[in-house]
Amino acid sequence: MQAEIIDNIRFTTLSPEAIKRMSVAKLIVPDTYNEDGYPIDGGLVDQRLGVIDPGLKCKTCGGRAKTCMGHFGHIELVRPIIHPEFTKIIYLLLQSTCEKCHRILLDENQMAVAKEAIETFVTSDEIDVDRVAETNGKLAALTKKLKSVKKCPSCGAAQQKLKFERPTFFYLNGNKLKPDEIKDWLSNISNDDLKLLGIDYKATRPEWFILTSLLVPPINVRPSITLETGERSEDDLTHKLVEIMRINQRLEQDIDAGAPQIIIDDLWELLQYHVTTYFDNETPGVPVARHRSTRPLKTLAQRLKGKEGRLRYNLSGKRVNFSARTVISADSSLTVNQVGVPMRIAENMTVPLYVTKWNIEKAKVYVSNSSYPKAINVITREGSRKRVNDTNQEDLLKEIVPGYVIERQLVNNDIVLFNRQPTLHRLSIMAHRVKVLPGKTLRLHVSAAFPYNADFDGDEMNLHVPQTLESQAEARYLMQPKYQVLSPRNGNPLLYIEEDEIAGMYLLTKDNSYYTKEETMSMLANLGIYEMPKAEKNGMYSGKSIFSMTLPKGLNFESKNKHGKVIIKDGLLEEGIIDNKLVGEKGGVLISHIFVEYGPDFNEKFLLNIAKLSLGAAYIYGLTVSVKDYYLSSKIISERTNIIKSYEGKASDLINSYKAGKLESLPGYTKKSTLEVLLYATLSQARDTAVQYLNKELNQSNNAYLLASIGARGNILNMVQMSMFLGQQSVRGKRPTRGYNGRMLPYFKKNTKDPKSKGFVTSSFFEGLTPMDMYQHAMGSRDSQMTKSLVTAVSGYMYRRLINAMMDFYVDSDLSVKDANGELIQTLYGGDGIDPTLEAVAHQKE
Amino acid sequence: MVVHEVLSESEAKKVSAEYNTPIDKFPKILQSDPQVIKIGAKPRQLIKIHREDPTGKYSAYRYVVESV
Numbered sequence: 053m054q055a056e057i058i059d060n061i062r063f064t065t066l067s068p069e070a071i072k073r074m075s076v077a078k079l080i081v082p083d084t085y086n087e088d089g090y091p092i093d094g095g096l097v098d099q100r101l102g103v104i105d106p107g108l109k110c111k112t113c114g115g116r117a118k119t120c121m122g123h124f125g126h127i128e129l130v131r132p133i134i135h136p137e138f139t140k141i142i143y144l145l146l147q148s149t150c151e152k153c154h155r156i157l158l159d160e161n162q163m164a165v166a167k168e169a170i171e172t173f174v175t176s177d178e179i180d181v182d183r184v185a186e187t188n189g190k191l192a193a194l195t196k197k198l199k200s201v202k203k204c205p206s207c208g209a210a211q212q213k214l215k216f217e218r219p220t221f222f223y224l225n226g227n228k229l230k231p232d233e234i235k236d237w238l239s240n241i242s243n244d245d246l247k248l249l250g251i252d253y254k255a256t257r258p259e260w261f262i263l264t265s266l267l268v269p270p271i272n273v274r275p276s277i278t279l280e281t282g283e284r285s286e287d288d289l290t291h292k293l294v295e296i297m298r299i300n301q302r303l304e305q306d307i308d309a310g311a312p313q314i315i316i317d318d319l320w321e322l323l324q325y326h327v328t329t330y331f332d333n334e335t336p337g338v339p340v341a342r343h344r345s346t347r348p349l350k351t352l353a354q355r356l357k358g359k360e361g362r363l364r365y366n367l368s369g370k371r372v373n374f375s376a377r378t379v380i381s382a383d384s385s386l387t388v389n390q391v392g393v394p395m396r397i398a399e400n401m402t403v404p405l406y407v408t409k410w411n412i413e414k415a416k417v418y419v420s421n422s423s424y425p426k427a428i429n430v431i432t433r434e435g436s437r438k439r440v441n442d443t444n445q446e447d448l449l450k451e452i453v454p455g456y457v458i459e460r461q462l463v464n465n466d467i468v469l470f471n472r473q474p475t476l477h478r479l480s481i482m483a484h485r486v487k488v489l490p491g492k493t494l495r496l497h498v499s500a501a502f503p504y505n506a507d508f509d510g511d512e513m514n515l516h517v518p519q520t521l522e523s524q525a526e527a528r529y530l531m532q533p534k535y536q537v538l539s540p541r542n543g544n545p546l547l548y549i550e551e552d553e554i555a556g557m558y559l560l561t562k563d564n565s566y567y568t569k570e571e572t573m574s575m576l577a578n579l580g581i582y583e584m585p586k587a588e589k590n591g592m593y594s595g596k597s598i599f600s601m602t603l604p605k606g607l608n609f610e611s612k613n614k615h616g617k618v619i620i621k622d623g624l625l626e627e628g629i630i631d632n633k634l635v636g637e638k639g640g641v642l643i644s645h646i647f648v649e650y651g652p653d654f655n656e657k658f659l660l661n662i663a664k665l666s667l668g669a670a671y672i673y674g675l676t677v678s679v680k681d682y683y684l685s686s687k688i689i690s691e692r693t694n695i696i697k698s699y700e701g702k703a704s705d706l707i708n709s710y711k712a713g714k715l716e717s718l719p720g721y722t723k724k725s726t727l728e729v730l731l732y733a734t735l736s737q738a739r740d741t742a743v744q745y746l747n748k749e750l751n752q753s754n755n756a757y758l759l760a761s762i763g764a765r766g767n768i769l770n771m772v773q774m775s776m777f778l779g780q781q782s783v784r785g786k787r788p789t790r791g792y793n794g795r796m797l798p799y800f801k802k803n804t805k806d807p808k809s810k811g812f813v814t815s816s817f818f819e820g821l822t823p824m825d826m827y828q829h830a831m832g833s834r835d836s837q838m839t840k841s842l843v844t845a846v847s848g849y850m851y852r853r854l855i856n857a858m859m860d861f862y863v864d865s866d867l868s869v870k871d872a873n874g875e876l877i878q879t880l881y882g883g884d885g886i887d888p889t890l891e892a893v894a895h896q897k898e
Numbered sequence: 899m900v901v902h903e904v905l906s907e908s909e910a911k912k913v914s915a916e917y918n919t920p921i922d923k924f925p926k927i928l929q930s931d932p933q934v935i936k937i938g939a940k941p942r943q944l945i946k947i948h949r950e951d952p953t954g955k956y957s958a959y960r961y962v963v964e965s966v
Binding site: 864866868870873874875876877879 | 917918919920923924925958959
């Protein structure tokens, strides 16, 4: 379908006549309901303005609550009131016209120039660029002069000083201009002059900026709510309108009674205040109108404005049907493509089934079912929707013919969209196949959590059921995780195994890892593999051969990782250890190879198999970590003392050479700051030395070290901090200093450069921190926490802006990038036409 | 040195056909841009920019506009 192109939209002001034409009722009573709870005629909920209570009929159109959209009414203001949103234009018009004759303040020559300029803009279709620029300049020069004209060129009257004071006050030479005077002034400006001022007099006459009657929106716009107590609570707009009417009525009475001018003027001003806040309750310079409970009233502008306003809250973003949300949890027996849906959700969500002659029998089964996979609604060819129940079930069964639509409950293998906020990239919404499960959480495979950036500590996710065949097909063929294996960022796999799975994979495939027949069988049967790998001579099965059972026959693959070469020949792992680089976060080269060579479906199964298999291996090994892995042996303690002593020695060497004046200053630093930089750099290396020592000292019989060394979880630095010492703390990239005068804590000596007084923490988490160490560590922790939260906020905002700027870009068939308006963004995608998704694989193949 | 060049109407048409894009959908450059003033390009003309960097020689196109 070709979208209609909107040529232009015109906004104009309503004339008092237009308001009266639109209005179905002149409202005269400043109240809503009478004592009997019945709407007052001529009140603010006059039944001619529409109905919202079911059962009542609209007195204007006769429609019911659902069919009557409401009708406008109006209030006759006894004195004119300035419309607060037009004060700027009013000020401009008053400035540009004579206070006596109300002509535009231009002499004949200037008027001719302006006339010609306006013609140039309005009439010529084919714009002459040079002429437009020239006339633009001339007009600008004229506009500048207008404000400072002292004498009217038309009638010769001297122009007095005009002042505008927010929100709605105008002064001529210090005397207040009342709205009726302004109205007279504005109505006297001729149409010809308005044209020169850039106002289309056919659409808007300036005197309409001064209100004489006020349009009252239908009650559908300001519905009252009935509280549980039976009390009626009116909308803020109704409250405001009641006040406007009340003051209006008092003003009328006072005028009729011949009250003194001051009293009338005061009331008039009060009326102006109420009208101003009715339009915008956040008008600068105006006290906020409040509810009885001191809550500020939400008037017209507040309804539209901002994040919670009509535009951003109700139009740009909407609530949707066919969606579900609950806590997520992990399920390693689901594939990355599946999502576990609780029965409660599956029962409540429906999918349309379009009845054809091929599926009519299936459709009838759903209609005849009285429990779970049943039909909820039947939609006839004419489009009328009937809810299936015990009484009409039989009739509906006979009625169904091709062309009907049945809304059935969600069943296994339906396609649904799964989403986690913040939805930062395209992988934050993917299509999964439903697996209906007992329980109350949505379940997904652990490996599928990464693209969503989800974890299972209470995260919730949303589920949406596509309702048309087109959307289902689009989801099925484009959005399933199995097709989204490679990252659009760098081509590395996004779906891979992590943590204990990596550990299990290492334990399984390391050299000299053998399993008994029973162990092998139990591991493989869990994958649904019922064949055995080739046994070794001693009747045992090597881990490498067990792993090979998950590989496709005929796979030849070679790679290198930190454990050495990895060689797979004809689907058999002959040499090497499967680690992070092959199936994990550090590249996942085996996964991308299998994805590219054997396709998404095999890869989906492969991911599931290696995850299950490695968990089986970790289970057999009995992988566990305990405090004893971090135990401070006397050896470690003495080495710690050595390391600390050696670094403190290095620090005092630096301090001594500084004191002796031998320290060469770094470029751009003073001698003093050079010392600080060098001390910080040197002391920070203490931890690295400790890491090297632990690498030498510990071996894989220590499970914590095992996990860290193969990259499953944690790193050696964490072990150092637990078993040896925390090391140098940093605040803003420097040694912590602030606190007391010349020292961080009163415990230390003043103005010393001693490492221990400047964040060099020598105690460990295992033995506990000294009070001084605790303070120093807390300073460093706070600094890194602050930086972290600041960085996420800043980069998140940047992300949002980028998405909004680029959301409609697409790569055209000629590899150029265009946006939805057809604007050319790049002639060749990325400047080189390369799709990063397949980049990594291309290099791997070379 | 980056050289800017005004394209004649027929040249512009050729470029437009090459990229399958109307010339007013090309990236924009302001009439007041120093290089545009220097070569005397007028609004609604297409200019060609000859660029050279370590990846080689290439050209970019800009559609001259009066204002943003």
